[in-house]
Amino acid sequence: MPQPDSTVQDRVPDDLGSVEAGLDALDTPVNPPESGAGRFISKALPPIVAIALLVLVWQALWAAAFWPEFKLPAPVDVWAQIWELVTTGKIIELFWTSVHRAVIGFAISLMIAVPLGLAIANIIVVRRGIGPLVSGLQSLPSVAWVPAAILWFGLNDRAIYWVVLLGAVPSIANGLVSGLDQVPPILPRVGKALGAGRLGGIRYILLPAALPGFLGGLKQGWAFSWRSLMAAELIATSPDLGEGLGQYLHNGMSLSDISMVFAGVLLIFVVGVGIELLVFRPLENSVLRARGLTRAT
Amino acid sequence: MTATVEASETTIRATGSTTAEVRPVRFHQVGKAFGHGRKAVVALEQVDLEVGAGEFVCLLGASGCGKTTLLNLVAGLDKPTTGRIELSSSRPAVVFQEAALMPWLTAAGNVELPLRMAGVPKSARRAKAAELLELVRLGGLGDKRPHELSGGMRQRVALARALASTTDNTGSGAGKPSLLLMDEPFSALDAITRDVLQGELLRIWRATGTAILFVTHDVREAVRLGQRVVLLSSRPGRVVRQWDVDGLSSAEEGGAVDEINAALRKVISSHAAA
Numbered sequence: 001m002p003q004p005d006s007t008v009q010d011r012v013p014d015d016l017g018s019v020e021a022g023l024d025a026l027d028t029p030v031n032p033p034e035s036g037a038g039r040f041i042s043k044a045l046p047p048i049v050a051i052a053l054l055v056l057v058w059q060a061l062w063a064a065a066f067w068p069e070f071k072l073p074a075p076v077d078v079w080a081q082i083w084e085l086v087t088t089g090k091i092i093e094l095f096w097t098s099v100h101r102a103v104i105g106f107a108i109s110l111m112i113a114v115p116l117g118l119a120i121a122n123i124i125v126v127r128r129g130i131g132p133l134v135s136g137l138q139s140l141p142s143v144a145w146v147p148a149a150i151l152w153f154g155l156n157d158r159a160i161y162w163v164v165l166l167g168a169v170p171s172i173a174n175g176l177v178s179g180l181d182q183v184p185p186i187l188p189r190v191g192k193a194l195g196a197g198r199l200g201g202i203r204y205i206l207l208p209a210a211l212p213g214f215l216g217g218l219k220q221g222w223a224f225s226w227r228s229l230m231a232a233e234l235i236a237t238s239p240d241l242g243e244g245l246g247q248y249l250h251n252g253m254s255l256s257d258i259s260m261v262f263a264g265v266l267l268i269f270v271v272g273v274g275i276e277l278l279v280f281r282p283l284e285n286s287v288l289r290a291r292g293l294t295r296a297t
Numbered sequence: 298m299t300a301t302v303e304a305s306e307t308t309i310r311a312t313g314s315t316t317a318e319v320r321p322v323r324f325h326q327v328g329k330a331f332g333h334g335r336k337a338v339v340a341l342e343q344v345d346l347e348v349g350a351g352e353f354v355c356l357l358g359a360s361g362c363g364k365t366t367l368l369n370l371v372a373g374l375d376k377p378t379t380g381r382i383e384l385s386s387s388r389p390a391v392v393f394q395e396a397a398l399m400p401w402l403t404a405a406g407n408v409e410l411p412l413r414m415a416g417v418p419k420s421a422r423r424a425k426a427a428e429l430l431e432l433v434r435l436g437g438l439g440d441k442r443p444h445e446l447s448g449g450m451r452q453r454v455a456l457a458r459a460l461a462s463t464t465d466n467t468g469s470g471a472g473k474p475s476l477l478l479m480d481e482p483f484s485a486l487d488a489i490t491r492d493v494l495q496g497e498l499l500r501i502w503r504a505t506g507t508a509i510l511f512v513t514h515d516v517r518e519a520v521r522l523g524q525r526v527v528l529l530s531s532r533p534g535r536v537v538r539q540w541d542v543d544g545l546s547s548a549e550e551g552g553a554v555d556e557i558n559a560a561l562r563k564v565i566s567s568h569a570a571a
Contacts (some may be wrong), residue, residue, distance in 0.1 A: 007435045020434055020449075024492055027447030142315035186397045193372050194462040204414055208401045239347040291400040292444025 009184070073259035079264035080280070093265075098244035099271060101157070105164030106225045110164065113169045117176030118202070134170045142167035143231040155238040160229065167228030168221040175217010179210035219269070221279045226272045232281055245271070310557040321386035321476040321508045322371055326531075329366055329381035333361070339364040342533035348508050350474035355523030356512045357557065360567045363534030364512040368478045371510065379543060386476035386508070390459035393399040394481045396451035398443040404454045405430065406440030410463035429457040432501060442464050453497070459506070475507040481514065495522055520550055526557060530564050535566060 013058075055075055056128065061067075062074050087092040119126045123142050145166050149159035183206060191205035235245020247253030277295065288294055303356045324346040330337040340363035345411040348354050360363050369375040370382055372391045398407045417425070430439050433453040441449055463475045483491040495518065502509055513519050524543035527536055538560055542553050 016493060016500065017434060020493050020497065021495060024447060024450055026451060027490070029445060029447070037550075045518075169476045184397075186395060187399065188394065189374060190391075190393065190397045192331075192374055193389075194414065194458070195388060196414050204410065205399070208399065211401065290442060292442060293400075 043048070064196045067137055070256065070258055073262055077259040078262040078266065081259050082266065085263070094243060094245050094248055094267070095271065098233065098246065099275075101160060101220075101244065102164065102226050102229045105161050105229060106222055109165050109168035109172055109221060110223060112165065113172035114176060116169065117173040117217075120173065121177045121180040122202075127177075134173055136240075137166065138170040138174055141231075142228040143235070146235045147230055149232070150236055155236055156240065159236055160232045160241070163164075163232040164225045164228045168193075168225035170218050170261065171224045172221035175220060176210065176214045179213020179217065180206060181215055183209040212284075212291070212293065215280070215284045215287060219276060220282070222275065222280060223272065226275075229266055298350070299521075300352070319350045319385070319474055320382070321349050321474045322510070323383040323385075324391075325383065326380035327367075327377045327382055329363065329370060329375070329563055330378045337526055339524075339533035341370075341377075341405045342535050344529075344534065345403070346527060346536060348476065349508045351508055351524060353438045353524045353528045354511065355519035355562065356510065356529060357451035357514065357516065357519045357526055358529035358534065359531050359561065360475075360516060363531075364514075364529060365480055367534065368480050368512055371476075372478055382460065384476075386474050387463050389476045390461075390507075392452070392455050392477070392479045392571065393480045394485055395449070398451055398454055400443050401517045402447065403439060403441075404441050404443070407443070407454055408439075408457045408461050411458065416539055425461060430454070431461055432504065433497070434462070442514050443467055447490075447492055450484050452486065452494065455500070456482070456498075460507075462561065463507070463566075472485065475505070477507050479509065479511045481512055483518070491518075496568050503568040518563060520554050520557065528552075528557065528560055528564065531568060532534065534563045 033223075058072075059075050062072055066072070082091075083093065116134070120131050121127070142163050143208070145163050146159075149162040153159040153162060187203055187209050188205055191201045196205060228248050229244075230246045230249075233241075233244045234250050237247050237250050245264060249261060249264030252258075285294075307555070323357050324344050327341060327346075328345045329341040330339045332338055344367065346354075356367065358366050366375065368391070370377050372389050374391075375382075386462070398404075399410065405423075405426045407423045408429055411423040412425060424446065427436070427439065430436055433456055435450060435453055435457070438446070438534065443454070446454065459477065463477070468511045486494065498509075499522065511519075511522060520542050524541070526540045526542050529541075530537045531534065540553060540557060542550070545553060
């Protein structure tokens with residue numbers, strides 16, 4: 001290393017500091033600001049227009065009397081069904097019965113799936129042994145478990161939860177595993193160099209690093225648990241079970257009331273999408289934005 | 298003020314080069330092979346190397362000389378197959394080629410991470426992180442996320458984080474000389490940034506008095522930064538030659554670069570025949 005003479009050495013630090021500050025200012029990535037109104041138009045308008053078009057086509061098909069009335073109801077009739085549920089307050093009972101089951105089922109799935117996913121991702125024997133099994137279960141429709149669940153548990157909540165669990169646990173666990181697998185190998189190495197032990201490495205490095213993939217798994221897990229729940233409610237109907245959206249749909253079929261069936265499908269759709277938009281999407285967006293991984297919107 | 302600092306630095310280096318017990322790291326005939334039997338790849342063979350307290354040593358070599366393997370051994374990320382490494386420093390701090398900052402943490406959060414894992418209380422962590430960010434001239438940017446920083450700034454955060462991992466080990470590392478391991482830390486940066494950061498590194502080295510083991514494949518960088526340049530051969534990596542490049546004038550520096558370059562080329566061309 002060359003030894004600079006003293007006058008140079010006196011001058012150098014300040015020089016270096018200002019050059020460095022200049023470089024920092026020039027090299028720092030610049031993010032263009034977004035305007036609120038522009039964002040609304042570009043993001044919220046397309047789906048609204050799409051829905052409006054869909055209703056329009058539906059109305060036109062109904063007006064053309066393409067299919068008989070008992071096959072395709074008028075949009076107004078379906079709306080009347082929903083409105084009646086709202087005014088009588090029955091909609092709250094329907095939502096409550098289904099949503100609280102889905103939430104409880106999802107929470108239990110989470111408690112089972114997280115340790116399971118951690119074990120599969122970190123322990124080779126476990127991965128080889130039950131990894132394929134868990135992936136396989138994900139592609140098995142959980143409705144297939146309804147008959148077995150009814151025979152084992154009878155027509156009660158436990159049967160329904162069993163079906164929801166088998167739907168949600170594999171996708172949450174798989175999401176966690178793929179999230180952990182996609183962690184860049186440099187991060188755990190850095191963690192080790194910074195003094196992380198095995199548990200510290202999992203807690204401070206691996207889990208936060210796997211969060212985006214895990215959130216994807218959660219989203220999918222929610223979709224699966226909602227689907228499984230509706231399937232279970234639709235098949236396992238009994239007065240003891242209370243009336244959820246699935247039973248409501250089933251009743252519509254029994255009464256041959258197509259507008260009721262449409263209303264049921266619509267409500268199931270609204271709840272499923274609503275929870276994704278209100279809970280999972282903001283969560284995912286905030287996590288991704290904090291990491292500079294904002295996707296094209 | 299400046300005079301005292303310089304005086305204390307000289308004493309540190311003087312003791313480092315004379316007394317044996319304060320050497321942060323010492324290699325005794327260290328070898329490292331990957332795999333077993335005939336297919337084993339020998340990365341390092343009979344490496345004897347030592348770094349004095351406060352000394353700046355540059356490891357130079359072409360691809361496949363096991364530079365990174367050697368650093369991993371010192372950092373404890375890997376174990377030697379033969380020989381032993383005597384480590385008498387506090388936990389070595391490591392700076393990798395990529396900054397590898399945790400994308401979910403702010404700059405300050407990244408610097409605090411090793412302290413958090415060592416169980417340092419929050420207020421002490423904050424103060425230490427602020428001090429280290431100030432040292433790498435990023436004071437006031439602690440709230441920025443890695444993706445909001447330039448490549449050079451990220452690498453400085455990584456340097457501050459590495460220093461945080463070595464300075465506070467709740468007592469166990471106290472009093473021991475510190476050691477900073479750097480694995481081609483500037484090779485992914487553009488030329489201007491690299492030049493500035495080399496100057497910064499020298500400044501930080503002088504300010505902290507830490508020993509540095511710096512891996513590079515750039516002869517100029519090695520001569521500019523190091524007090525000693527160690528040339529490793531490739532496959533297997535062995536120490537070929539060492540040059541003392543401390544206190545060279547700029548003319549002598551050019552000569553040293555040419556000489557080391559020639560030696561490096563000889564090592565590389567010896568592989569063409571094989």
